Amino acid sequence: MPELVxxxxxxxxxxxxxxxxxxxxxLSWVRGAGTRPHTEGMETTTERLARLGRxxxxxxxxxxTTSISxxxxxxxxxxxxxxxxxxxxxxxxxxxADQVLVRNDTLAVLRAGAPDGWGVAVxxxxxxxxxxxxxxxxxxxxxxxxxxxxxxxxxxxxxxxxLGAAVRAGDGRGPATRLRQELPAHFGLDSVEAVALAVxxxxxxxxxxxxxxxxxxxxxxxxxxxxxxxxxxxxxxIVAMVTALLRRLRLxxxxxxxxxxxxxxxxxxLLLRDHIGARLAVEAPLARPRVLDVAPVAxxxxxxxxxxxAPTDARDRLRKTIAARxxxxxxxx
Numbered sequence: 001m002p003e004l005v006x007x008x009x010x011x012x013x014x015x016x017x018x019x020x021x022x023x024x025x026x027l028s029w030v031r032g033a034g035t036r037p038h039t040e041g042m043e044t045t046t047e048r049l050a051r052l053g054r055x056x057x058x059x060x061x062x063x064x065t066t067s068i069s070x071x072x073x074x075x076x077x078x079x080x081x082x083x084x085x086x087x088x089x090x091x092x093x094x095x096x097a098d099q100v101l102v103r104n105d106t107l108a109v110l111r112a113g114a115p116d117g118w119g120v121a122v123x124x125x126x127x128x129x130x131x132x133x134x135x136x137x138x139x140x141x142x143x144x145x146x147x148x149x150x151x152x153x154x155x156x157x158x159x160x161x162x163l164g165a166a167v168r169a170g171d172g173r174g175p176a177t178r179l180r181q182e183l184p185a186h187f188g189l190d191s192v193e194a195v196a197l198a199v200x201x202x203x204x205x206x207x208x209x210x211x212x213x214x215x216x217x218x219x220x221x222x223x224x225x226x227x228x229x230x231x232x233x234x235x236x237x238i239v240a241m242v243t244a245l246l247r248r249l250r251l252x253x254x255x256x257x258x259x260x261x262x263x264x265x266x267x268x269x270l271l272l273r274d275h276i277g278a279r280l281a282v283e284a285p286l287a288r289p290r291v292l293d294v295a296p297v298a299x300x301x302x303x304x305x306x307x308x309x310a311p312t313d314a315r316d317r318l319r320k321t322i323a324a325r326x327x328x329x330x331x332x333x
Contacts, residue, residue, distance in 0.1 A: 002021035002023045002025075003021065003070075003308055004021055004022075004066065004067070004068050004069055005020055005021070005068065005069055005070045005071070005072070005301070005305055005307075005308050006018065006020075006053055006056070006068050006070070006071040006072070006304060007020070007072050007074075007108075007297055007299075007302070007303065007304045008049065008073045008074060008297070008300050009074050009105055009108045009295070009297035009299070009300050010034070010035030010049070010073065010076055010105055011034055011035065011296075012034045012036065012076050012077070012125055012126035012127045012154075012156075013034045013126040013207075013210060013263075014033065014034055015031065015032045015033060015034060015048075015049070015052065016029065016030075016031050016296075016327065017029070017030050017031070017032070017056050017297070018056075018300070018301045018318075018322065019053075019056040019059075019068075020301055020305070022308050022310040022314060023310075023314050024310065024313065024314030024316070025318070026318055026321045026325070027056075027060040027062075028059040029056075029328055030052055030055050030056045030059055030328055030331055031327060031328045031329065032048060032049075032051075032330060033048065033330065034126070035049075035077060035078075035105070036076075036077055037077055037083065037087070038077045042083070042087055042090055043090060045075075045087075046087060047094065049091065049096065050091070050094040050095075050096050052331070053068070053096050068096065068097040068098065069097065069098050069099065070097055070100075070101070070305075070307045071096045071097030071100045071101070072300045072304035072307065073100065073101065073103070073300070074103045074104065074106075074296070074300045074303075075103075076105045076123075076127070076129070078103075078104055078105075079104060079141070079142075079143065079145070080143075084102045084103070084104075087102045088101075099307065101303065101304070105123060105296065106121045106123045106129050106131040107133075107299070108296045108297065108299035109121040109122070109259050109260075109292055109296045110133060110259055111299030111300070111302050111303050112259070112297075112302065112319070113257070114257040114259055116135075116257075117133065118133045119133065119257035119258060119259060120132040120242050120251075120256060120257070120259070121259045121261065122238050122241060122242060122258070122259070122261065122262075122265070123261050123262040123296070124154050124155070124234070124238065124261075124262040124263070124264040124265045125154055125155060125262035125263045125264065126156050126263070127153070127154040127157075128152070128238075128241075128262075129141075129142065129144050129151075130142065130238075130241040130242065131245070132246070132248075132249055132251070134250075140245050140248040141245075152233075152237055153234050154262070155210045155213035155263060156206075156207070156210045158212075158217070158230055158234055158264065159210055159211070159213045159216060161230045161233070162179050162183060162215070162227065163179075163183060163192055163195060163196060165177055165179060165227075165230065166179040166183055167192050167193060167196055170191075170192065170193065174226070175225070175226055177224055177225075177227060178222070178227070179192070179215075179216065179224065180192055182218075183212055186211055187204060187208075213264060214267075216231070217231060217269050217272070221270070228271065231269070231271055231272050231275070235272050235276045235279065236275075236279065239276060239283060239284075242284060242289075246284055252284055253286060254286060256287055257290065258290070259290060259292055260273075260276070260291045261291075262296070266291060273291060276289060277289055294319060294323040295323075295327060297322065298318070298319045298322045298323070301318055301319075301322070302319065305318065
């Protein structure tokens, strides 16, 4: 009888959890709130993950107490070994699986997009991060604590830059941009100044600004120079992360897969992709960039299957099923 495994991709804005068996059959796919232990605490985060797992079992028509052989949890904002160990202890204590693995979410992108399990992965969703694994097993990543460690990027950063540029265009500090006209409508307001005031007053959560990112991208694609500059800044930051990791692992002179994942990279942002490709062609010509063609949770599920000694065809079967399936809606709680 096949065993059950769970693969989890916990991002800043949402968490995907896949329940499958070791024959590669997808039993359920559920989506919950983002993984934010840095603001909510690890206990709250892991308890929510455990609830999401029980919900997946229920969705599959199984008792919530059904045994899970392996749970592979790839989590955003778990950027240090100590955090991984803490999450591992708490998830194990909650009984989410007989064997639990905890990794940073960037490695789910790498596992999903690099068939040999090594290379560079960049995740640009609400936030941004990157990690790399050498063919020999060594790894490199970033401290990734936000502004205090020099981080910039992801959809929220793009949105905030767009809003700031639009305000500057209105008060004379910056060049004219169509972002002044395009951004306020997202919140049903009349001006970008009204949006800024609503955010400052707490009437619009800062995290809700993430919804402005697609507007910035669309305005850039239509030819607006200011919006284009923001998108290119994101591309430059991604290239800086990739080249830094390649240099640290001494892979600049080795053909290396570079997997690009997350919402701002997997949503047909052609201007951003082209800019990244052009910059890498100059700075790391042996890098082999590719946009991930499946939800990153497929990488987490693959790791769970590998750990459970499932056959290769089971991993292939599950990946194809996830790629063909529409992601679920976010479940509250």
